[in-house]
Amino acid sequence: MCGIVGYVGPKKALPILIDGLKRLEYRGYDSAGVAVVTRVQDHPTLRLDDGVTRTSFRPTIEVVKTKGRMTDLEAKIGESRLDERARPGVVAMGHTRWATHGVPSDRNAHPHTGCDGQFAVVHNGIIENYAALKEELQKEGHTFRSETDTEVVPHLLEKYYQGDLEEAVRATVRRLKGAFALVIASAEQPDRLVVVKSSSPLVMGLGDGENIVASDIQALLPHTRRVVVLDEGEMAVVRRDGVDVTTFTGVPVEKKVWEVPWDPIQAELGTFPHFMLKEIHEQPRALRDTLAGRVSEDGDIDLGLKMSDAELAAAERIYLVACGTAYHAGLVGRYLIERLARTAAEADVASEFRYRDPILRPGKDLMVVISQSGETADTLAALREAKRQGVKVVAITNVRGSSVDREADETIHTWAGPEIAVASTKAYTTQIAVLTAFALYLARAKGTIDVGDGRGAGDGEGHGDGGELWRRLAGDLRALPQKAQAMLAHEAAVKEFARECVQWHDVFFIGRGLDYSVAMEGQLKLKEISYIHAEAYAAGELKHGTLALIVEGVPVVALATQDALKDKTASNIQEVKARGATVLTLVKDTDKEITQQSNRVIPVPDTHDYLMPALTAIPLQLLAYHAAILRGCDVDKPRNLAKSVTVE
Numbered sequence: 001m002c003g004i005v006g007y008v009g010p011k012k013a014l015p016i017l018i019d020g021l022k023r024l025e026y027r028g029y030d031s032a033g034v035a036v037v038t039r040v041q042d043h044p045t046l047r048l049d050d051g052v053t054r055t056s057f058r059p060t061i062e063v064v065k066t067k068g069r070m071t072d073l074e075a076k077i078g079e080s081r082l083d084e085r086a087r088p089g090v091v092a093m094g095h096t097r098w099a100t101h102g103v104p105s106d107r108n109a110h111p112h113t114g115c116d117g118q119f120a121v122v123h124n125g126i127i128e129n130y131a132a133l134k135e136e137l138q139k140e141g142h143t144f145r146s147e148t149d150t151e152v153v154p155h156l157l158e159k160y161y162q163g164d165l166e167e168a169v170r171a172t173v174r175r176l177k178g179a180f181a182l183v184i185a186s187a188e189q190p191d192r193l194v195v196v197k198s199s200s201p202l203v204m205g206l207g208d209g210e211n212i213v214a215s216d217i218q219a220l221l222p223h224t225r226r227v228v229v230l231d232e233g234e235m236a237v238v239r240r241d242g243v244d245v246t247t248f249t250g251v252p253v254e255k256k257v258w259e260v261p262w263d264p265i266q267a268e269l270g271t272f273p274h275f276m277l278k279e280i281h282e283q284p285r286a287l288r289d290t291l292a293g294r295v296s297e298d299g300d301i302d303l304g305l306k307m308s309d310a311e312l313a314a315a316e317r318i319y320l321v322a323c324g325t326a327y328h329a330g331l332v333g334r335y336l337i338e339r340l341a342r343t344a345a346e347a348d349v350a351s352e353f354r355y356r357d358p359i360l361r362p363g364k365d366l367m368v369v370i371s372q373s374g375e376t377a378d379t380l381a382a383l384r385e386a387k388r389q390g391v392k393v394v395a396i397t398n399v400r401g402s403s404v405d406r407e408a409d410e411t412i413h414t415w416a417g418p419e420i421a422v423a424s425t426k427a428y429t430t431q432i433a434v435l436t437a438f439a440l441y442l443a444r445a446k447g448t449i450d451v452g453d454g455r456g457a458g459d460g461e462g463h464g465d466g467g468e469l470w471r472r473l474a475g476d477l478r479a480l481p482q483k484a485q486a487m488l489a490h491e492a493a494v495k496e497f498a499r500e501c502v503q504w505h506d507v508f509f510i511g512r513g514l515d516y517s518v519a520m521e522g523q524l525k526l527k528e529i530s531y532i533h534a535e536a537y538a539a540g541e542l543k544h545g546t547l548a549l550i551v552e553g554v555p556v557v558a559l560a561t562q563d564a565l566k567d568k569t570a571s572n573i574q575e576v577k578a579r580g581a582t583v584l585t586l587v588k589d590t591d592k593e594i595t596q597q598s599n600r601v602i603p604v605p606d607t608h609d610y611l612m613p614a615l616t617a618i619p620l621q622l623l624a625y626h627a628a629i630l631r632g633c634d635v636d637k638p639r640n641l642a643k644s645v646t647v648e
């Protein structure tokens, strides 16, 4: 998705814009640009009434933009010598564009200005009624220079501006339909930016005598950790000494100032070659931070939920709704909720759920949305559909202050720290840790697990065992960080298997139960980062068709960690080996039999079967990473993909 940075303050803005846009590169883009309100002398010195001669200046907006990468933009800024004219103290904005309307080109890059250059605008989202607006404006004599939807905004501002910038913005916004985060600068009021939020995220960083606006908290981190997040239908006038937030209709809004817990160092690359590898290796810490204070040594679990046990116990069905990797975490959650809390659960892809006209029941159904960024449009839409039907929503997200965080009834944050690489890794394993704790928490509320204090008369697993299963799971949950560290030690073995995978066009992942859920995540990682086609199959399904694709040498990753299913998976491993497949098996380090049957083995430290996904995912992430490196792919910014899909 596009990246936005705006600055109002006493410093030279261009370096701030460039640094901020580079921090947002991971979101994916194909062009970039900046606009700086500068001052140029537009007519000879004037003799004013008071007899004093002054040179009057008419501030002017200058735009430099280009197709390509940030390096191309920096070169173009240098050639234009904009940085010499962009003196301290004038407002400025920058943008990295991920093309939706109009091909990647210099003309279609943002910022966009109107006919007379009075306004500059950058935009995230899609203006759905831009064609009709463009036709109306052209009939009124406006000349368009780009194919974008965005360009209607500066022309509308020109149409409605009568000296009051805010009023012109309100009049403009009333005409727009769709998703838009806008940052607007006016040459005539160079001391302020006006920002608008409708669906696409927009945050403001409050500095000391300066303020910064951005599409993502990452860009604010070097300057401030005090953040104000705009909500739906809000706009703000941003000056160096403060921000005034109102609704689109002008009603003032008091906003909470969030203290972002991340420090800039965390968001830096450090000694790693890529963010993805850094974040894979951060998982032990991310798991430790996410579980801290939630799973105590004596086995208590506290998720800070406001919902009562009675409310949770009344839930008859749990909907886990998410996209991509977060959806794969939901598959794990569904399994654990049904097993431990004996409650019906389903995992849904948000883009399907939001359009299937779901029948939800207030008080009986509960939705759990999972989203690393907290800004995924489809997941947000599913959340809003549940709330429209009166169903409570619990969010699991990594970003405090994100739309999902603010709109859910309850939030259980993952504490993975900033996840920069497009491929979600530490977010996934911390989501699984939270979902495991949630399944236990729900089981305790429903009394389907014995927690050892005489409660737990239900019929779930561990019933009447005096709390043995509860303590085992809570203990293994607390031990996850150390065991995740042990999984990282297999990187060299995984890299060897990656060398075999890159020789092939297809790689298969097979497993049963929770292993199948992780296989789904493994195939997505490999595809999205190395561009090798991969498929995950329920191991029992192979003989119903896919076995026809297993030929001599084809790489197959088999997950066989579930005691109740591993013998059946062992048969499936034999099926593919008999047809010549090269098999990498992930199996408990205590399981000798399957180990002997495989070409390569990644032993997994023994832990309860339910906690295996957070461990087996790690070698699969490393496999994708090393395969991508061997194929020379852009690991952190894979083609066509974006970190946060804030449009449908």
Ligand code: AGP
Pocket: 323, 324, 325, 326, 370, 371, 372, 373, 374, 375, 376, 379, 422, 423, 424, 425, 525, 528, 642, 643, 644, 645
């Ligand atoms: C994960 O590797 C992908 N980049 C993608 O599937 C991602 O998980 C999905 O877009 C959901 O993002 P979210 O967790 O921020 O909602």
